[in-house]
Amino acid sequence: MAEITFLGSCREIGRSGFLVQNGGETLLVDYGVKFQDPPLFPDKVPVDELQGIAVTHAHLDHSGGLPRILLEDPDLSLFCTPATRDLTVILLRDMYNLSRGRLPFDRTDITRVRRQCVSTTYEETVPLGHSFDMTLFNAGHIPGSAMVSVRVDGKRVLFTGDFNALESQLMPGARNNLPRHDIVVTESTYARRTNPPREEIEADLIATIEDTMKRGGVVLIPAFAVGRSQEIMCILERYGVTKKYPVYIDGMARDVNTILMRHPGYVMSPHLFERAVNRIHVVESHKDRVRAVKNGGVIISPAGMLKGGAAHTYFKMVHDNERNSIVLVSFQISGTPGAELLARRKVTVGRRTFDVDAEVYYHHLSSHSDSEGLLKHLLSIPGDPVFYVVHGESESCDALAEQLHERGRRAIVPETNDTFDI
Ligand SMILES: [Zn+2]
Numbered sequence: 001m002a003e004i005t006f007l008g009s010c011r012e013i014g015r016s017g018f019l020v021q022n023g024g025e026t027l028l029v030d031y032g033v034k035f036q037d038p039p040l041f042p043d044k045v046p047v048d049e050l051q052g053i054a055v056t057h058a059h060l061d062h063s064g065g066l067p068r069i070l071l072e073d074p075d076l077s078l079f080c081t082p083a084t085r086d087l088t089v090i091l092l093r094d095m096y097n098l099s100r101g102r103l104p105f106d107r108t109d110i111t112r113v114r115r116q117c118v119s120t121t122y123e124e125t126v127p128l129g130h131s132f133d134m135t136l137f138n139a140g141h142i143p144g145s146a147m148v149s150v151r152v153d154g155k156r157v158l159f160t161g162d163f164n165a166l167e168s169q170l171m172p173g174a175r176n177n178l179p180r181h182d183i184v185v186t187e188s189t190y191a192r193r194t195n196p197p198r199e200e201i202e203a204d205l206i207a208t209i210e211d212t213m214k215r216g217g218v219v220l221i222p223a224f225a226v227g228r229s230q231e232i233m234c235i236l237e238r239y240g241v242t243k244k245y246p247v248y249i250d251g252m253a254r255d256v257n258t259i260l261m262r263h264p265g266y267v268m269s270p271h272l273f274e275r276a277v278n279r280i281h282v283v284e285s286h287k288d289r290v291r292a293v294k295n296g297g298v299i300i301s302p303a304g305m306l307k308g309g310a311a312h313t314y315f316k317m318v319h320d321n322e323r324n325s326i327v328l329v330s331f332q333i334s335g336t337p338g339a340e341l342l343a344r345r346k347v348t349v350g351r352r353t354f355d356v357d358a359e360v361y362y363h364h365l366s367s368h369s370d371s372e373g374l375l376k377h378l379l380s381i382p383g384d385p386v387f388y389v390v391h392g393e394s395e396s397c398d399a400l401a402e403q404l405h406e407r408g409r410r411a412i413v414p415e416t417n418d419t420f421d422i
């Protein structure tokens with residue numbers, strides 16, 4: 001009988017990893033990191049039985065441990081979309097540069113992700129060993145993101161990864177009309193939240209920019225390099241902001257743009273994205289940064305929670321002028337400078353705390369489905385599957401399981417290293 005083991009992301013966000021076993025063969029889905037000191041990984045898995053690793057998407061909580069497994073067997077293959085492969089490599093390099101040597105692999109092992117990857121497109125079915133076949137479906141979360149569907153021992157198991165059922169200016173929504181499944185392993189990040197309609201948030205963002213431009217200020221948008229920065233670019237292009245005002249992009253988002261230009265099939269409108277890329281000014285040096293702030297306009301720069309990156313440099317230049325605006329566009333984890341900014345209008349950088357005179361706004365563009373979206377998408381999967389709820393704070397995992405129970409569905413919240421028969 002086949003089995004599934006939950007290696008991580010149980011009642012937590014971070015270190016995703018799932019092992020499917022049948023007879024003497026295994027398949028790994030995701031192998032991520034949890035950021036703490038030292039970084040935490042799922043338990044190691046023996047590589048001799050492994051038929052391959054499937055990766056849902058590039059975010060490090062799903063991909064950050066891959067080199068650790070790949071380095072043990074150079075013949076082991078990784079299956080993901082080409083966009084996920086390229087984005088994973090730059091995120092791993094960034095993590096490595098910040099890690100101060102505290103990772104269980106070295107910089108050269110990161111190239112194994114590229115070397116050992118068999119790029120796989122959405123809807124393509126790949127046989128793995130004698131026991132498995134695997135299909136990727138668009139997950140709508142970030143470019144290249146996928147749900148992984150595994151067929152084993154006559155059953156079908158879906159790993160949703162992170163998903164967003166709704167389309168955005170950057171991404172089409174997750175695949176509708178999924179085939180029947182017997183088991184669904186689902187994320188639950190926003191199982192206790194309701195997101196306002198996206199058009200409303202987009203309109204608010206544009207209004208903030210227009211107001212700031214009218215009073216002669218600068219808009220600083222600290223945004224994640226992968227996905228969020230490009231979504232902001234597409235929104236600004238769609239609403240004509242890039243034509244009216246200078247828009248600048250900085251940090252790792254620049255490399256992500258280059259990657260997505262190579263893989264235009266993974267964005268909603270390649271034409272809109274290309275127009276945005278061509279119109280936006282790429283910041284290359286510190287001199288450019290000073291000039292961008294002096295000239296005024298909109299600056300998109302990682303990091304999304306003001307945790308380092310070029311956004312720090314800009315923050316120091318814009319925080320003390322009330323004509324400027326700082327616009328946060330993603331969830332701000334407590335303890336980060338972004339969360340501090342929202343709560344107290346202060347930001348601590350190093351040993352200094354800055355009072356903020358600039359206007360502060362929060363226009364949250366989520367890349368996860370909210371509670372209603374999660375439920376609607378999950379309930380639409382045919383086959384009356386058993387749900388295993390992971391990838392959320394403990395209360396969110398319980399909340400989604402409870403909502404599924406209320407609708408007469410079977411739902412389980414697994415603990416780390418629990419194994420279940422399929
Ligand atoms: Zn993610």
